[in-house]
Amino acid sequence: MEEEQAFYTQKGYEMRSGQTVTSAMEDYLEMICRQARTEGYARINFLAQRLNVRPSSASKMVYQLRDLGLVAFEKYGLIRPTSAGTELGAYLLYRHDLLHRFFCWVNGTTDELEQVEQVEHYIHKETLHNLEQLMERCGAP
Numbered sequence: 001m002e003e004e005q006a007f008y009t010q011k012g013y014e015m016r017s018g019q020t021v022t023s024a025m026e027d028y029l030e031m032i033c034r035q036a037r038t039e040g041y042a043r044i045n046f047l048a049q050r051l052n053v054r055p056s057s058a059s060k061m062v063y064q065l066r067d068l069g070l071v072a073f074e075k076y077g078l079i080r081p082t083s084a085g086t087e088l089g090a091y092l093l094y095r096h097d098l099l100h101r102f103f104c105w106v107n108g109t110t111d112e113l114e115q116v117e118q119v120e121h122y123i124h125k126e127t128l129h130n131l132e133q134l135m136e137r138c139g140a141p
Helices: 009-018 023-039 042-052 055-067 083-107 113-120 125-138
Strands: none
Touching: 023 042, 023 055, 023 083, 023 113, 042 055, 083 113, 083 125
C-alpha cells in the first residue's frame, strides 16, 4: 500500500518551517539592502513608495526587523542593515537576481519581476543552487 503524504496549505508549510523572518519581512529587508548598496541607507518613505504600502506599515515592519537585529533604526531616522541584516539581505538579493535571470531566460523576456516576487519566498536554497548550475551548463545569461 502507498504511504500517505502529508499535505498542507501554504500557511501550514510556513508554520512548519519555524522561520522567524516572514516573506513580508524578506521583501522589506531586500529593498533596504538594495537601497543601502547605493545610498548607504533607506528611509521609511522610500520603502513605502517602492513597496506600495503606507508609511505607517513600513514603519511597523522596520521596527520588527530592528527587533530581530536585522536593521538599525531610530524613529524618523535612517535605516541601515546590521551585519546580520546585510548577510541575509545579500542572499535575498542573490536569490531575486538569479530567479529573475532564470525566468527571463526560460520565458524569452526581459522582465519577470511579478513572477519572481511571487516565487522567491518559497524556493529552497538547494533548488536555487541547482538552477544556477543548470543555467551555467546551458550558457544562460
